[in-house]
Amino acid sequence: MPLKILFAASECHPFAKTGGLADVVGSLPKYLHELGHDVRVVLPRYYNVDRTKLNRHPAPLGVPMGIIGELWCGIYEGKLPGSEVPVYFIDYEQYFGRENLYTTDGGSGFLDNDNRFVFLSRAAMQLAKMLDFHPNILHCHDWHTAACALYLNTIYANDDHFRECASILTIHNMQYQGEFYNGLMNVLAVGWEHFNFREIERYDRVNLLKAGVTHSTMMSTVSPFYSQEILTPDFGYDLEDTLATRKHDLWGILNGVDLVDWNPKTDKTLPARFDASNLKGKAECKKALQKEMGLPVRNVPIVAMVSRLVSQKGFDVIAEAIHDLLAMDIQMVLLGSGEAWAHFYFGDIAFLYPNKFACKIGFDAALSHRIEAGADMFLMPSRFEPCGLNQMYSQLYGTLPIVHGVGGLEDTVQNYNEATGEGTGFKFYGLTAKNLTNTVGWAVHTWYNRKEHFAAMQKRAMELNYSWAVSAKTYEMLYYEALKRSNKPQP
Ligand code: ADP
Numbered sequence: 249m250p251l252k253i254l255f256a257a258s259e260c261h262p263f264a265k266t267g268g269l270a271d272v273v274g275s276l277p278k279y280l281h282e283l284g285h286d287v288r289v290v291l292p293r294y295y296n297v298d299r300t301k302l303n304r305h306p307a308p309l310g311v312p313m314g315i316i317g318e319l320w321c322g323i324y325e326g327k328l329p330g331s332e333v334p335v336y337f338i339d340y341e342q343y344f345g346r347e348n349l350y351t352t353d354g355g356s357g358f359l360d361n362d363n364r365f366v367f368l369s370r371a372a373m374q375l376a377k378m379l380d381f382h383p384n385i386l387h388c389h390d391w392h393t394a395a396c397a398l399y400l401n402t403i404y405a406n407d408d409h410f411r412e413c414a415s416i417l418t419i420h421n422m423q424y425q426g427e428f429y430n431g432l433m434n435v436l437a438v439g440w441e442h443f444n445f446r447e448i449e450r451y452d453r454v455n456l457l458k459a460g461v462t463h464s465t466m467m468s469t470v471s472p473f474y475s476q477e478i479l480t481p482d483f484g485y486d487l488e489d490t491l492a493t494r495k496h497d498l499w500g501i502l503n504g505v506d507l508v509d510w511n512p513k514t515d516k517t518l519p520a521r522f523d524a525s526n527l528k529g530k531a532e533c534k535k536a537l538q539k540e541m542g543l544p545v546r547n548v549p550i551v552a553m554v555s556r557l558v559s560q561k562g563f564d565v566i567a568e569a570i571h572d573l574l575a576m577d578i579q580m581v582l583l584g585s586g587e588a589w590a591h592f593y594f595g596d597i598a599f600l601y602p603n604k605f606a607c608k609i610g611f612d613a614a615l616s617h618r619i620e621a622g623a624d625m626f627l628m629p630s631r632f633e634p635c636g637l638n639q640m641y642s643q644l645y646g647t648l649p650i651v652h653g654v655g656g657l658e659d660t661v662q663n664y665n666e667a668t669g670e671g672t673g674f675k676f677y678g679l680t681a682k683n684l685t686n687t688v689g690w691a692v693h694t695w696y697n698r699k700e701h702f703a704a705m706q707k708r709a710m711e712l713n714y715s716w717a718v719s720a721k722t723y724e725m726l727y728y729e730a731l732k733r734s735n736k737p738q739p
């Protein structure tokens with residue numbers, strides 16, 4: 249039977265994006281909708297979301313914020329492009345009327361991120377009531393909306409409106425937990441009895457992700473391997489014990505790719521298009537990329553990176569290896585933004601190696617497509633990677649990933665086998681500059697000397713099936729299972 253599903257999230261492509269969370273929230277609901285479900289998405293109305301393209305609801309929404317009192321916000325409504333999925337934007341200028349989503353330009357988190365995202369979570373609950381939308385599934389994403397699961401079990405536990413509702417928390421990243429001063433309990437307003445080690449408290453602070461882990465009916469992570477890794481101290485970021493108590497309610501479901509957005513055969517952002525049967529267009533994309541990035545147009549392998557520049561992504565290790573990497577006859581292209589040191593460091597490297605290293609600091613969606621298309625290899629030495637989308641985009645664009653074998657990278661990249669020619673990329677284990685350099689060297693050597701293997705891998709990678717259709721079906725199973733486990737009536 250069809251379900252009513254409410255997604256509550258802090259990002260959604262194309263409205264607001266810093267990373268892959270936006271890609272997931274911008275595409276999974278469309279596929280669930282195609283399966284016949286009534287899916288709706290709740291998001292903040294950040295400064296960059298253009299209100300003139302949306303419909304304003306006539307009535308404002310009241311959001312109780314504990315000690316702060318009731319805050320009133322506007323509601324705007326739009327649709328996920330190319331679909332009938334409604335998106336509701338919570339319009340509260342004081343919290344969300346900022347260009348950046350989470351941080352100041354200097355990169356430090358806004359001081360009121362606690363109130364901002366508790367507000368978003370509570371607003372999602374109140375909005376469901378205002379719309380007379382009775383969800384069967386409340387789908388929270390990361391710490392920003394984890395409090396919805398807590399609310400469902402506390403303030404709204406006896407509310408008839410949510411009588412048929414179970415909650416899902418999808419963990420996209422264990423590193424960010426939304427941990428704040430414990431005075432936030434007075435804003436959450438669920439009662440101090442929940443401020444204990446088992447539920448919300450960690451080192452005398454409020455930990456919103458932990459609240460979601462303990463209170464959600466079921467959980468998922470964005471790849472099967474990561475769902476195992478986070479139960480260990482190396483990847484659990486101190487919540488592994490709490491997670492272990494719920495490991496039977498935790499599934500790993502691989503992210504998919506939105507093939508409307510990411511398809512080299514139809515991609516309008518590219519100077520030329522191509523597919524697995526004919527890579528001529530890719531060669532044109534490569535030349536155009538070299539021109540665009542100010543690199544000499546030569547037939548050398550291009551190793552590309554598109555990323556948030558944060559410790560998760562291993563850019564400190566790339567920095568350590570960079571002179572050895574650039575000693576090879578290659579070009580490197582970097583698009584990214586994040587930690588300030590990386591902006592300066594890689595800017596300097598571009599200055600030192602003008603013919604080999606090109607870098608653009610900033611966020612540029614169209615350029616990220618042109619890089620995926622024009623490069624030969626894509627470097628992702630992540631310390632941990634819950635799923636990772638770029639290595640999937642790369643493979644579909646015939647650009648072979650070079651990855652550290654963790655999380656979703658381990659699940660999605662098949663290592664090159666020199667003897668048989670099998671594989672779709674190059675993997676290493678143990679995140680050191682030496683391993684990284686050796687593996688890039690291996691990929692470069694293959695590009696120069698085993699051309700037939702490299703070409704066969706490109707073709708194999710481009711033919712992989714990463715459609716959301718498969719994962720959406722698994723989410724559907726998760727939803728039904730959550731309803732069963734919560735003992736809520738099933739539609
Ligand atoms: P994460 O969510 O951890 O950042 P993912 O690989 O899952 O990593 O997703 C990153 C997404 O953000 C991809 O769609 C990638 O293309 C995009 N992205 C990251 N940095 C930039 C940037 N500077 N410009 C454009 N797109 C970017």
Ligand code: GLC
Binds near residue numbers: 267268470634637
């Ligand atoms: C997170 C993870 C990334 C994942 C994305 C979408 O930002 O870092 O690995 O692909 O969420 O789920």
